[in-house]
Amino acid sequence: METLRFILDNHGLISLLLGQHLFIVALAVGLAILTGVPIGIAISQHAGLRRWVLALAAVLMTIPSAALFGLMIPVLSLVGYGIGVVPAVIALFLYSQLPIIRNTSTAISNIDPALREAAIGMGMSPWQRLRKVELPLAVPLIMAGVRMATVINIGIAAIAAYIGAGGLGSLIIRGITQTDTRQLLAGALVISVIAIAADYALYALQRLLTPRGLNTSTLIARRLEEATT
């Protein structure tokens, strides 16, 4: 109850921190989609390259977040961005690579070879094949990767508060240093809620982007509806 009262009393501050938090995550995941999807497509047809790229991305993922944020400080200090939003976004961007690259390349390389043969046989160029057939079919798996990256990053972004990036992690840190359970719990609670909410929102987006022909259950529902009207 006390935690809830704290949240209500400080909703101004909390929405500010929430905005910062979401901004960092959205920027990092957004940039990661721009790089991860093309990399995933590029490596999907080369088994050797794929292994190396995925291994590298997996190594990035295993670096503890506190250590990665710490590493950013000396490196980025050279260009004057040692602390703040920039290193936080870069770290989260790196963490997003694995799920996005892996899911994209799996989705593209798992496409039924018969579809590829039909597409080539009908005279589609590689680009037309990608745009009209392969990417639409890969949407569900790519979006699953994006959701995973987003949820992971909403959690990890809390630690970015230590390097001055702001966000809901600030509440947790302050709660620890001031031994104020209310603040600590408030930060943790809000982070959990937005992680779940983001997952649902992206799932809705995924359904929206998935071609109707891939969604058997809605198609059956549609036919039933047609049959009864």
Added chain:
Amino acid sequence: MIQIEHLSKTFGAITAVEDVSLSVAEGQICILLGPSGCGKTTTLKMINRLIAPTSGTIRIAGRDTAELDSVTLKRSIGYVIQQVGLFPNMTVEDNICVVPNLLGWDKTKSRKRAAELLEVVALDPAMFLQRYPCELSGGQQQRVGVARALAADPPVMLMDEPFGAIDPINREVIQDEFMRIQRQVGKTVLFVSHDIDEAMKMADCVALFHDGRIEQFGTPDDLLAQPASEFVASFMGGDRVMKRLRLMRSVDVASQVPPRQGGSSPAQLVVKPGDDLRQVLSQLLGCGQDWALCNDSDGRFVGYVHQADILARLADHTMPRVH
């Protein structure tokens, strides 16, 4: 229409296709027949250059296909594969419109064409245009596959075991359906099959492949009646004489010569002009008679089908003639 000369393909040390030459006249169905791994599919795929030939020339309508851009060539040839390969993210209509769209056709024109083609393959456009492939049965999918290949009205169709994945009953149906469509559209068709019955039923000419070479090229009756080698004879099967009977209709042997009186019982067997001779002979043997009446569907008399005439047809060139 299609002339293939000295076509070969090697993959490293393996020769998949060796010195294949054949020509198919316009509007004919040529079946590339043979066991798996005999080079028939490789030959087919060299025609639309999914596989690049090692040597040899392919001419379509007199034009060397090596001079054409590979994408232009592919768009000008209808292509049907066993797995159908309908794009699951597109409706039936969009699937059929793929090549017209690639060729930059006007939208209304290509949509009109899609509806027309569904009629041709005996699917109701109102019901099927907006469906997705996952909502169709295997047979319906392959009909749409054929419609898609016909979309831009290509003069040549390549079909790679198109009906191989369909159950035997529906396969017969879709084969008949395809023959009906072919009578309507008159394409030059190259068709890969390993099913000898399918080949005998549909082909105007058959190229029987063995180890990358053509073992024999001729009409279905040529292959059955005069196999050029041991391999052809064994591939066509020990019952090839009976298979020949399937190629002939009772109208082909119906004669006006009445049977000698007194031989048969009064319950006379009646057959239709379109019935194949294997069926007629089987019925004759079954009821122990030596002739049948051939009447058309309105019951009008066409002729008498004598068992002796059927057997004479087989003797025609199964065995070398003795003079």
